[in-house]
Amino acid sequence: MNQNTFCMAGGVARNPLVRLDKPVTATIGADEHIAIVGPNGGGKSLFVDxxxxxxxxxxxxxxxxxxxxxxxxxxxxxxxxxxxDTYGAADANYYYQQRWNAHDQDETPDVREMLGEIKDEQLKNELFELFRIEPLLDKKIILLSSGELRKFQLAKTLLTAPRVLIMDNPFIGLDAPTRELLFTLLERLTKISSVQ
Structure with a gap:
């Protein structure tokens, strides 16, 4: 029998403000890596939530x-x-237009500080190599490009060793070469780890 990581049958959210048009039935197998695509406002984030x-x-x-x-x-x-297209609520002190606010960088932490204590050295080494994090360690978080910020966020999240990683809009704000690089990194990640 195949293992299913997620299995929803006839799901209807309790709150009417976050219900999808129809009851949701979806199964995601333990060996699957999926993408949910659709137009803005199509319900992708509501489905995941x-x-x-x-x-x-x-x-x-x-x-x-x-x-x-x-x-x-x-x-x-x-x-x-x-x-x-911004640094999000968790990073409310950082600006998308960080170059215009470079004078604020004295008060912002660097990548090394934001990563915090790392317990799994082998995982750290693999992720640092995969995402090329080492050169970013002493860089202020406010000075990271969109692509560097995504690499940092992915590495930081993956250091917690999740079983499942869900990314909402991972390619937003990235140019074509960086999107291709991120796609390649994610593909490699599925091969070197058990994260789904």
Missing amino acids: TLIGKYPLREGTLQYDFSPSVTQTVYDNVKYIAFR
Whole structure:
């Protein structure tokens, strides 16, 4: 029998403001790496938020199997990164137009500080090589390009060893060569790690 990481049958969110047009039935197998595509406002983010339990269901069922992970909670197994054309709420002190605000860099941390304590040295070494993080370590976070910021965010998230990584709009704001590089990095990541 094939393992399914996520299995939702007839899912309808309790909150009417975040319901999709139809009940959701979706299965994502443990060996699958998927992309959800569609137009802006098409419900992609709502679907993911419902799938990871952000919005409790009024109807239907939602089951998870994060094996071989010891814990089966979404919090412990799923990491979610939403990319925007800004640094996001978590980085509210940083500006998308960082070059215009370079005078603020004295107060901002560098990449090394933002990565924090790293417990798994082997994983760190693999990720640093994969994303070429070493040259960025002493760079102020405010001075990172969009591509460098994505690499940093991915490395920081992956150092927590998630079972599932969900990225919302990973290619937004990137030029064509950087999009291609990120696609290649993600493809390599699926081969060297067990992250889905």
